[in-house]
Amino acid sequence: MKVVLNSLVPFKGFKAMFLFGILFVRNDLKHGLEEKDYNHEAIHGRQCLEMLGVFFYLWYVLEWLVRIPFYRFNVRKAYRNVSFEREAYGNERNKEYLSTRKMWSWIRYI
Ligand SMILES: [Zn+2]
Incomplete structure (x- = not known):
């Protein structure tokens, strides 16, 4: 998994984000990523692969938008x-x- 350290992606408050086969990690993390964080992102990698990439992101955003009102x-x-x-x-x-x-x-x- 290719890892890119940076200060923009993901937003502050999040540690890492899997985008198009690349793991973006914030460079201001005190303790870096733990093994569970890598495992978490690897699970997203597998989900993304089986959704052929684009459908993963589409479904992700749609489901998130649908859930927002349910979580006040x-x-x-x-x-x-x-x-x-x-x-x-x-x-x-x-x-x-x-x-x-x-x-x-x-x-x-779901
Ligand atoms: Zn996640």
């Missing part, structure tokens, strides 16, 4: 509950997850 316009809470995030947060500490994960597993988290 708390955009951060809506983001944490996007199915891709639920799968990634729920399994980021499991190092074996990607080796046993079945295709389209994120659907179970």
